[in-house]
Amino acid sequence: MSTFRFAVHITPRRGILDPQGKAIADALHALGFAGVRDARMGKRIQLELDAPDAAQARAAVGDMCDRLLANPVTEDYHIAPLEST
Amino acid sequence: MKFGVVTFPGSNGDFDALHAVRDALGEEAIYLWHKSHDLEGCDVLVLPGGFSYGDYLRAGAIARFSPIMREVSEHARRGGPVLAICNGFQVSCEAGLLPGALLRNEGLKFVSAPVHVRVENADTLFTNRYREHEVLRLPVAHGEGRYVADDETLRRLDGEGRVAFRYVGADGVEGADANPNGSMHDIAGVVSEGGNVLGMMPHPERACDPALGPPDGLAIFRSMLERVAA
Numbered sequence: 123m124s125t126f127r128f129a130v131h132i133t134p135r136r137g138i139l140d141p142q143g144k145a146i147a148d149a150l151h152a153l154g155f156a157g158v159r160d161a162r163m164g165k166r167i168q169l170e171l172d173a174p175d176a177a178q179a180r181a182a183v184g185d186m187c188d189r190l191l192a193n194p195v196t197e198d199y200h201i202a203p204l205e206s207t
Numbered sequence: 208m209k210f211g212v213v214t215f216p217g218s219n220g221d222f223d224a225l226h227a228v229r230d231a232l233g234e235e236a237i238y239l240w241h242k243s244h245d246l247e248g249c250d251v252l253v254l255p256g257g258f259s260y261g262d263y264l265r266a267g268a269i270a271r272f273s274p275i276m277r278e279v280s281e282h283a284r285r286g287g288p289v290l291a292i293c294n295g296f297q298v299s300c301e302a303g304l305l306p307g308a309l310l311r312n313e314g315l316k317f318v319s320a321p322v323h324v325r326v327e328n329a330d331t332l333f334t335n336r337y338r339e340h341e342v343l344r345l346p347v348a349h350g351e352g353r354y355v356a357d358d359e360t361l362r363r364l365d366g367e368g369r370v371a372f373r374y375v376g377a378d379g380v381e382g383a384d385a386n387p388n389g390s391m392h393d394i395a396g397v398v399s400e401g402g403n404v405l406g407m408m409p410h411p412e413r414a415c416d417p418a419l420g421p422p423d424g425l426a427i428f429r430s431m432l433e434r435v436a437a
Contacts, residue, residue, distance in 0.1 A: 134310075138310070138355060139310075139313065139355075141312075141313050141315050142311065145315065190264070191264070193265055193301070193308055195300075195306075195355070195356070195357070196308045196310060
């Protein structure tokens with residue numbers, strides 16, 4: 123067994139109204155960042171888990187996203203491996 | 208008829224539901240602890256309002272894995288009535304008992320206020336004691352009540368008469384001002400495909416005692432008596 127680290131990024135699906143992201147974009151415009159076209163507010167979950175190999179660790183994290191971490195109705199997720207500590 | 212009110216860690220509407228059933232409706236009601244696997248012979252289950260598990264991750268996302276949810280889902284699959292209020296609605300969507308999801312209010316603020324809803328279908332297990340298009344005044348108290356579903360789901364809900372309640376003004380007409388959270392199609396409550404699970408963000412159990420205002424929510428409980436007992 124080895125230890126693997128991942129960051130799971132969860133964002134509201136395109137087309138779903140994201141009032142927090144909109145408030146952030148509005149604030150950035152107010153600060154003069156006129157080029158900001160859009161902001162989406164999501165969340166990041168950092169996971170550390172033991173698995174026989176990287177592929178199985180990655181597959182387990184995918185299963186976690188499907189079953190708990192992301193809501194399939196409203197959210198998309200992206201899994202990024204992190205350097206092991 | 209025996210009602211079981213599920214208490215999750217963080218539930219706060221469980222007593223209100225128990226009080227409504229016992230004292231306003233005059234039926235038997237007990238608490239069911241979320242760690243139990245025993246529905247204790249209850250005919251109707253209530254998933255109450257509150258902040259189960261602190262709304263961590265997403266409202267209702269952790270509570271749906273509580274031990275008792277296995278029995279709640281089986282009860283629903285058998286056609287048993289489930290009244291899912293506020294946080295209970297969120298839990299039911301997460302558990303797949305109802306379609307869609309409930310997201311952060313469009314205005315980003317927690318809304319605690321009386322609202323008006325219109326009965327969109329007066330021929331359900333939960334609404335048969337109302338008149339079609341009757342306007343009710345019920346309290347809401349939520350930060351994540353914006354109902355969201357894909358277009359196909361919304362079409363089906365509308366087409367199959369499964370939108371139970373819609374937010375309207377006091378005059379019974381929809382409008383942006385009448386919708387407290389930005390819910391799609393002004394949806395305040397929906398029923399499951401089998402018609403035996405109702406999820407709604409407003410609190411009917413807090414509108415059952417005339418001492419607290421018009422008891423507009425009581426007919427939901429009475430409607431269940433009518434159908435389940437019959």
